[in-house]
Amino acid sequence: MHARRASSFGGQAAAYAEHRPDYPRTALEWGMAGAGHQVRDVLDLAAGTGKLTAGLVATGRTVTAVEPDAEMLAELTRLLPDVPARLGRAEDIPLPDGSVDAVFVGQALHxxxxxxxxxxxxxxxxPGGVLAxxxxxxxxxxxxxxxxxxxLHAGVNRGVTDGEQHLNAAGFEPFEKSEFPHSHRRTTDSLLATVSTHSALLVAEPADRAQLLARAxxxxxxxxxxxxxEFDYxxxxxxxxLRRS
Ligand SMILES: C[S@@+](CC[C@H](N)C(=O)[O-])C[C@H]1O[C@@H](n2cnc3c(N)ncnc32)[C@H](O)[C@@H]1O
Structure with a gap:
């Protein structure tokens, strides 16, 4: 089920791009500030349709996107044609050794x-680069x-953020964590469209999905x-x- 959910997003790439929230600039800058030097080159890993990529580009850094799902990556390239985009997985990243100052992962480390x-x-x-x-x-x-x-029972999988011990890794300094207020301007229809792009609903049986959405x-x-x-969700x-040692 984990693998099925991990690869469930591509069929809904356009809806994903339209309905998922972005990330606040303060959160991106806090992530970058974890590096021991100035951040110039950034990898957006598991970039999806580019929700986080667009925010990283807006900070003025040079951004490369890597994503394993061809449909998600095609949507990213359509929306952000100037961003170098590569098919690839976190476990086999198609970039050379020591080539970036920061690796960002939006809603995907789990x-x-x-x-x-x-x-x-x-x-x-x-060395001294940061994973955020x-x-x-x-x-x-x-x-x-x-x-x-x-x-809805359709929240994101919080296994990683709740079980913090998973976040410490060999070759990295102990992780630091922070939270930033954010919101997503929605209507009933668009909020239901947003939750319909969550993996739990993407892999649900159609009848179960329809029942959950009707209840919501x-x-x-x-x-x-x-x-x-309209309202703010x-x-x-x-x-x-985590700073790389
Ligand atoms: C919830 S989406 C997040 C997309 C984007 N980062 C964002 O913030 O909107 C999760 C993404 O992780 C990707 N993914 C799943 N397993 C992966 C893996 N092992 N390596 C890299 N990406 C993966 C999926 O294809 C999907 O695009």
Missing amino acids: WFDLPAAFAEIHRVLR ALWNHQDESVAWANEFSRL RAYLDAVPETASG PLRTIVAR
């Missing part, structure tokens, strides 16, 4: 075979969003915060950063 991926990330980073892994989670302090997420829609229609028009962007 899909990797971590020992193999850490070894590869270590190889492509220059980001996740957008719903803000659990907001009651309606918490209940919505609970109803009924909830959003009943809650004052979301019942009419509250997020926390979690960043874990």
Whole structure:
């Protein structure tokens, strides 16, 4: 099931690009600041359709994207034609040794075979370079969003961020973690489109998916915060950063 979910995104690449949230600039800068030197060259690993890539490009760095799913990568290239984009996996990164100052991973570290991926990330980073892994989670302090997420059982896999011991790796200094407030402007329809791009729903049986979405829609229609028009879906962007020794 893990592998099926990890490779479930490509069939929905256009919806993914349209409906997934981006990442706050402050979170990207905090990740970069974990390096022991100025960050010039950045790898966006598991880049998907380029949600994180676009934010990294906006910081003025030179960005390369690597992604194993051809449909996701095609969408990235359509949206960001100037970004060098390579097909490849975290466990076998198609870049030379010591070629980047930072490796960013958006919403994907939990899909990797971590020992193999850490070894590869270590190889492509220059000494003193940084690995920054980001996740957008719903803000659990907001009651309606918490209940919505609970109803749907479609939150991202938090195995990695919850089990922090997984984040320490040979050849890296101990990880540091921080959180940043974020939000995603949504309507009922577009929020349901967003959650429909989560792997748990992508791999669900059609009847189960339809039932979950109907239940979620009924909830959003009943809650004052979301019942009419646009609203901010509250997020926390979690960043874990590890400096390469
Ligand atoms: C939830 S998406 C995140 C995409 C993008 N980083 C973002 O923030 O929107 C997860 C991505 O991880 C990719 N992926 C899954 N397993 C991977 C692996 N072993 N190595 C590299 N990428 C992987 C998937 O193809 C998918 O594009």
